[in-house]
Amino acid sequence: MLTSAHLKYESQKLAMNYFRVALVLFGAQLLMGLIAAIQFLYPGFLFELFDFNVARMVHINALVVWMLYAMIGSVYYMIPDETGEEAVAIGLGKLAFWVLTAAVTVVVLVYIFIQVGPGNESTIWFINEGREYIEAPRWADIGIVVVVLIFYWNVFATFMKGKKTGIMTVMVADLFALAGLYLCGMFFTDNISMDQYWWWWVIHLWVEATWEVFVGSLAAYGLIKILGAKREIVEMWLWIEVLMLFGSGILGLGHHYFWIGTPEYWWEIGALFSALEPVPLVAMFVHVLYDWGKEQGHCEAGQTGHAVNNTPAMGWIALNAFGNFLGAGIWGFFHTLPQVNIYTHGTQFTAAHGHLAFFGAYATILIGMMYLGVQGSYGIKKMTMTFKSKMAIVLVTFGVLGMTVALTIAGYEQVLVERADLGGGWDAYFVAQELPWMLQAQAWRLVMGLVTFIGFVYLAWDLLTIGAVESAEEKSEAVAAAAA
Amino acid sequence: MSKKSASVWTSIRFWRRSAAWVTGTATVLLIWLTFNTMGQISMGSDEDLAKGIKKRIPAASVINYHIDYVMDDKRGHEVPVIGEKEPFFGKEWSNEEAAALLHHGKLTVQAKNCMDCHTLLGNGAYFAPDLTKAWLDPKWNDGTMTGITGKESKEEAMAEFLMHPSQYPTHARMMPNLGITKDEAIAVVAFLKHMSAIDTNGFPRNFSQNAKRLAGGTHAH
Numbered sequence: 011m012l013t014s015a016h017l018k019y020e021s022q023k024l025a026m027n028y029f030r031v032a033l034v035l036f037g038a039q040l041l042m043g044l045i046a047a048i049q050f051l052y053p054g055f056l057f058e059l060f061d062f063n064v065a066r067m068v069h070i071n072a073l074v075v076w077m078l079y080a081m082i083g084s085v086y087y088m089i090p091d092e093t094g095e096e097a098v099a100i101g102l103g104k105l106a107f108w109v110l111t112a113a114v115t116v117v118v119l120v121y122i123f124i125q126v127g128p129g130n131e132s133t134i135w136f137i138n139e140g141r142e143y144i145e146a147p148r149w150a151d152i153g154i155v156v157v158v159l160i161f162y163w164n165v166f167a168t169f170m171k172g173k174k175t176g177i178m179t180v181m182v183a184d185l186f187a188l189a190g191l192y193l194c195g196m197f198f199t200d201n202i203s204m205d206q207y208w209w210w211w212v213i214h215l216w217v218e219a220t221w222e223v224f225v226g227s228l229a230a231y232g233l234i235k236i237l238g239a240k241r242e243i244v245e246m247w248l249w250i251e252v253l254m255l256f257g258s259g260i261l262g263l264g265h266h267y268f269w270i271g272t273p274e275y276w277w278e279i280g281a282l283f284s285a286l287e288p289v290p291l292v293a294m295f296v297h298v299l300y301d302w303g304k305e306q307g308h309c310e311a312g313q314t315g316h317a318v319n320n321t322p323a324m325g326w327i328a329l330n331a332f333g334n335f336l337g338a339g340i341w342g343f344f345h346t347l348p349q350v351n352i353y354t355h356g357t358q359f360t361a362a363h364g365h366l367a368f369f370g371a372y373a374t375i376l377i378g379m380m381y382l383g384v385q386g387s388y389g390i391k392k393m394t395m396t397f398k399s400k401m402a403i404v405l406v407t408f409g410v411l412g413m414t415v416a417l418t419i420a421g422y423e424q425v426l427v428e429r430a431d432l433g434g435g436w437d438a439y440f441v442a443q444e445l446p447w448m449l450q451a452q453a454w455r456l457v458m459g460l461v462t463f464i465g466f467v468y469l470a471w472d473l474l475t476i477g478a479v480e481s482a483e484e485k486s487e488a489v490a491a492a493a494a
Numbered sequence: 495m496s497k498k499s500a501s502v503w504t505s506i507r508f509w510r511r512s513a514a515w516v517t518g519t520a521t522v523l524l525i526w527l528t529f530n531t532m533g534q535i536s537m538g539s540d541e542d543l544a545k546g547i548k549k550r551i552p553a554a555s556v557i558n559y560h561i562d563y564v565m566d567d568k569r570g571h572e573v574p575v576i577g578e579k580e581p582f583f584g585k586e587w588s589n590e591e592a593a594a595l596l597h598h599g600k601l602t603v604q605a606k607n608c609m610d611c612h613t614l615l616g617n618g619a620y621f622a623p624d625l626t627k628a629w630l631d632p633k634w635n636d637g638t639m640t641g642i643t644g645k646e647s648k649e650e651a652m653a654e655f656l657m658h659p660s661q662y663p664t665h666a667r668m669m670p671n672l673g674i675t676k677d678e679a680i681a682v683v684a685f686l687k688h689m690s691a692i693d694t695n696g697f698p699r700n701f702s703q704n705a706k707r708l709a710g711g712t713h714a715h
Contacts, residue, residue: 128673129605141604200600352696353699
């Protein structure tokens with residue numbers, strides 16, 4: 011990850027910059043998560059110094075931002091491959107990268123050292139907006155919009171200039187929606203129901219619609235790149251997935267409108283469309299495994315060995331197929347119907363689903379893209395897993411699954427005791443929080459969080475070293491072959 | 495696509511068109527539903543309150559009224575019921591004053607990042623209790639918190655707690671001192687009272703069932 015020597019296009023070199031920052035922010039996300047997890051067990055930990063709300067804010071913001079970095083990086087990486095062109099305004103793109111990175115640094119430092127402000131507009135403008143996931147102060151909001159416009163111009167203009175593949179068509183349309191939705195979260199209103207209504211246009215329509223389509227495009231690109239899968243088949247799958255993802259995801263928004271003051275008709279709309287949301291995830295699952303099996307079959311029949319030219323990337327993309335279906339599909343469906351959701355809304359169930367879904371649906375494939383980037387940067391023909399790659403994939407996956415199971419148990423206890431039996435007041439809340447089932451589950455969450463973090467250390471170590479090691483190996487093999 | 499496909503099911507053109515139509519239809523439906531919902535969740539007026547007209551989100555001046563949360567047999571869940579006039583911090587607030595107070599309260603709730611510990615309308619973090627119906631919580635009504643803070647009314651007790659939360663620990667997991675001023679505290683209490691009057695379709699279900707069972711009456715007096 012430390013070189014971009016073999017990349018022909020500036021756009022791909024810029025992509026590597028985005029990946030590097032994404033990796034740093036990913037680490038920050040996990041550290042903040044560990045602090046927050048400790049605070050559940052030891053409430054005095056950093057009390058009135060670095061409180062839960064600060065740790066949690068940085069935890070979730072770092073998550074969103076590292077994913078956006080890795081997404082932008084992935085797009086810059088695939089543009090030249092898909093269009094056959096260099097990104098048109100690459101100088102501006104580089105400038106935007108440094109501006110964004112400087113801005114993110116300032117925002118994080120303000121979050122950590124200033125934390126909260128007085129109850130007036132100045133705080134909203136300069137410290138934080140206090141709106142879960144999109145806490146960035148307004149000056150940063152405006153900056154983000156400018157940076158995203160530059161990015162989008164690069165994608166759109168390059169697409170118009172070069173080849174127009176199906177994958178790029180989906181990407182260009184999807185990014186337009188993704189960028190536009192951010193504007194829905196940039197205003198202040200006294201009406202909390204109105205506030206939440208539009209907030210979900212950003213959060214749900216990003217995560218459960220545009221991000222999912224984005225992931226579909228990346229999987230399609232990755233399969234062509236890694237397996238040499240046939241473009242026609244891959245793109246047909248992609249259109250089917252877009253149909254189902256947008257068909258269920260857009261109105262699936264309704265499952266967030268059960269209890270925020272919105273009319274009751276959202277019960278039916280939300281229940282129906284969010285019940286359909288797992289369907290495209292099954293399709294994505296089948297798609298990845300189908301192409302993998304098909305190409306591998308062709309190779310074996312033609313006796314040309316292994317179809318996969320980048321096993322770490324393929325490992326993470328295959329994990330994405332499982333993780334997306336399990337985390338977003340199954341764990342989401344658990345509590346999506348209003349009859350269940352009235353008890354589970356705003357409990358540890360949501361946290362369990364959130365952890366597995368963000369990891370399974372997004373983290374996995376973005377890590378896969380980073381491995382693709384490393385392969386390209388070092389010009390490696392066939393990249394294989396190292397011991398560190400294997401440790402990373404096993405420990406991170408095991409850790410996140412462990413956290414998910416622990417939080418599911420916590421949520422189960424919370425629903426039974428706090429919500430179903432005691433009715434959800436202040437005392438009911440603390441009775442449920444202080445029972446052994448909750449405490450044990452929180453302890454396991456912390457342990458599994460540590461496992462995840464160790465896995466991350468292996469991942470970062472691997473991404474930083476695998477390229478140099480494997481390109482050296484390939485060179486010495488080539489020398490040996492030439493000598494023989 | 496110039497090549498002729500053997501079957502419509504393997505035709506990229508067919509799936510591309512279907513994807514465009516489905517996405518377009520879903521988007522149009524969402525926009526149409528949004529217009530309807532906007533009408534229903536816009537804030538009511540002071541006149542609505544005076545005339546007893548129910549709005550899903552009442553005017554800010556709802557802070558001048560008694561609010562309860564009772565089972566509605568027809569709808570099958572609990573709903574907010576706005577009752578008689580009731581002084582808030584010992585006085586009746588004009589429509590403008592109440593609106594200004596709510597504005598300041600919502601700004602403070604965001605500025606202090608309440609949502610990254612608490613949940614509001616069930617959204618946020620799960621480190622501290624849900625605040626959706628906090629105004630109606632028995633903890634503020636049964637004399638516990640007025641007793642601990644030495645205040646006469648529950649709104650005064652709430653404001654005092656918000657200003658010095660770590661002086662009044664109720665559990666091992668405490669609320670930190672966020673530097674909330676007196677004015678901000680009063681405004682936040684107004685925000686909480688207003689939020690408790692929002693019709694949340696019965697969320698939280700059986701709110702404070704336990705208190706009702708133990709005390710043998712409804713929770714909100």
